[in-house]
Amino acid sequence: MASMLSHSSSSSFLNRNFTTDLSLSFSATFSPPLPQFQKSASRKWNSNENYRSYTVKCALAKARTPPSPTSDAFIREPHKYFDEVVITVRAGDGGHGAVLSMPNIKAPSKSQGKFDREKTKRKPSYKRDFDGSLILPMGGHGGDVVIYADEGKDTLLEFHNKSKHKAKRGGNVDAMGVLTSYLQNGLAAPTLRIPVPLGTVVKHKRGKFLADLANPGDEVLVARGGQGGISLLEVPEHKKKQMTTLTTNMMRDDSDKVLAIGQPGEEVSLQLILRVVADVGLVGLPNAGKSTLLAAITHAKPDIADYPFTTLMPNLGRLDGDPSLGADKYSSEATLADLPGLIEGAHLGKGLGRNFLRHLRRTRLLVHVVDAASEDPVSDYRTVKEELRMYNPEYLDRPYLVVLNKIDKPEAVDRLPTLTEEIWRIGCERISSEPDASSGTVAESFSVDGSQNSEISSGLSAKDQKVKELEEYPRPLAVVGVSVLKGIKVNEMLKEIRTALRKSL
Numbered sequence: 001m002a003s004m005l006s007h008s009s010s011s012s013f014l015n016r017n018f019t020t021d022l023s024l025s026f027s028a029t030f031s032p033p034l035p036q037f038q039k040s041a042s043r044k045w046n047s048n049e050n051y052r053s054y055t056v057k058c059a060l061a062k063a064r065t066p067p068s069p070t071s072d073a074f075i076r077e078p079h080k081y082f083d084e085v086v087i088t089v090r091a092g093d094g095g096h097g098a099v100l101s102m103p104n105i106k107a108p109s110k111s112q113g114k115f116d117r118e119k120t121k122r123k124p125s126y127k128r129d130f131d132g133s134l135i136l137p138m139g140g141h142g143g144d145v146v147i148y149a150d151e152g153k154d155t156l157l158e159f160h161n162k163s164k165h166k167a168k169r170g171g172n173v174d175a176m177g178v179l180t181s182y183l184q185n186g187l188a189a190p191t192l193r194i195p196v197p198l199g200t201v202v203k204h205k206r207g208k209f210l211a212d213l214a215n216p217g218d219e220v221l222v223a224r225g226g227q228g229g230i231s232l233l234e235v236p237e238h239k240k241k242q243m244t245t246l247t248t249n250m251m252r253d254d255s256d257k258v259l260a261i262g263q264p265g266e267e268v269s270l271q272l273i274l275r276v277v278a279d280v281g282l283v284g285l286p287n288a289g290k291s292t293l294l295a296a297i298t299h300a301k302p303d304i305a306d307y308p309f310t311t312l313m314p315n316l317g318r319l320d321g322d323p324s325l326g327a328d329k330y331s332s333e334a335t336l337a338d339l340p341g342l343i344e345g346a347h348l349g350k351g352l353g354r355n356f357l358r359h360l361r362r363t364r365l366l367v368h369v370v371d372a373a374s375e376d377p378v379s380d381y382r383t384v385k386e387e388l389r390m391y392n393p394e395y396l397d398r399p400y401l402v403v404l405n406k407i408d409k410p411e412a413v414d415r416l417p418t419l420t421e422e423i424w425r426i427g428c429e430r431i432s433s434e435p436d437a438s439s440g441t442v443a444e445s446f447s448v449d450g451s452q453n454s455e456i457s458s459g460l461s462a463k464d465q466k467v468k469e470l471e472e473y474p475r476p477l478a479v480v481g482v483s484v485l486k487g488i489k490v491n492e493m494l495k496e497i498r499t500a501l502r503k504s505l
């Protein structure tokens with residue numbers, strides 16, 4: 001007796017035969033008992049037995065894409081993914097035109113009344129060009145894709161969830177095959193606008209630089225929608241000569257029909273790279289108090305806790321204008337970025353690695369935050385400077401301040417004068433405007449076309465060259481002792497930050 005199986009228990013067996021996770025609907029027709037399941041769907045018994053055949057039908061209902069190894073990694077480790085992503089965008093296809101025929105207009109007959117005869121004689125008023133030729137409708141333009149800078153966005157994380165973006169296709173010419181005076185062009189599809197955080201660099205996946213969306217409202221057209229298809233007139237052979245004078249869009253043979261098909265929209269793979277846009281970058285070892293400082297002088301609410309690496313991604317805060325400047329107070333507004341803590345070896349990937357160092361690229365002032373109550377604050381400070389130098393020596397030429405934090409603690413307040421002096425000694429008077437190319441370290445840069453290079457800044461190895469000591473780079477603009485937590489000397493620190501900002505314009 002034949003029986004039908006609605007198969008579910010075999011799906012594990014089946015899954016082993018497919019590399020992707022398949023959702024299968026499975027049915028089998030057979031005579032009992034079913035011998036061991038064979039790979040072939042049908043089987044013959046030997047010639048003495050009745051000829052039996054088994055039919056096994058496997059219908060592929062849906063193939064799900066296999067989970068990517070990193071699909072949830074960016075949720076667990078957002079700091080590794082928030083600033084870089086590859087996406088695919090596809091502009092909309094153009095809508096189709098139509099192959100139209102002229103309406104069959106009857107000659108007025110004698111039996112018609114005068115009114116009906118007039119009506120039949122009246123020619124439909126088709127749309128015409130200035131030279132009198134017919135204008136035939138076109139399919140709608142496919143939607144373009146534009147990427148724009150949006151102040152409301154902070155990270156590129158959401159693009160890891162949705163990496164494919166598609167604009168709508170243009171509307172078809174809505175025609176039943178007959179030319180009428182009411183025919184309209186197909187509707188153009190709207191432009192798909194994709195918001196990204198300020199400071200996003202847009203590149204083709206293969207490397208061509210497209211745009212640096214550093215300011216609110218900056219935008220770039222990344223994929224053009226396809227053009228709509230044209231419409232063609234299909235006319236009988238004997239009328240062709242007469243119609244050629246009316247329109248050039250006449251169908252001569254079947255191959256012309258491709259002209260009526262809308263053009264496909266462009267599809268491109270893009271790399272989005274976020275470079276935080278901030279005037280001031282806060283750097284320091286974990287737990288130095290960078291986030292506390294940011295929260296103390298801006299309205300930002302970063303996570304603050306007594307363990308290292310509380311900050312996983314840069315936090316941004318806006319520093320209000322300087323009230324002492326009166327009417328011009330807004331001229332000193334600035335954005336501060338609190339970067340995750342650096343540790344020795346960060347440039348080699350230790351701690352949270354060097355990923356964040358590139359976010360200092362757009363800053364014009366650095367603020368080193370040092371825990372003045374730590375075991376060896378000067379060594380902490382040197383460690384951070386060394387990491388900056390190893391990543392990009394140009395960072396050491398940038399104007400900077402040193403904030404000796406936590407002076408509310410007795411061990412810090414006692415040694416503040418000596419600490420200030422020691423820090424002051426690490427550096428020279430010279431203000432170098434030239435980025436250092438002598439240290440043979442990995443430096444990140446954008447080439448003339450804006451493409452990013454991570455390269456050895458000199459062909460010679462570090463051994464062959466004179467590596468500049470930290471003392472040979474410029475001194476800080478100021479060294480201030482504060483307690484950002486207790487609000488001690490915070491106003492003095494703010495004053496120094498504002499003065500330094502004005503100097504570094």
Ligand SMILES: Nc1nc2c(ncn2[C@@H]2O[C@H](COP(=O)(O)OP(=O)(O)OP(=O)(O)O)[C@@H](O)[C@H]2O)c(=O)[nH]1
Pocket residue numbers: 284285286287288289290291292293303304305306307308309310311312339340341342405406407408409482483484485486
């Ligand atoms: N006593 C004292 N503690 C402070 C001061 N500033 C910050 N702290 C404490 O130091 C700890 C670390 O502060 P955070 O602001 O999270 O330090 P961070 O440098 O941002 O740390 P990461 O996120 O690891 O980079 C917290 O417990 C703060 O309350 C200060 O002026 N005095």
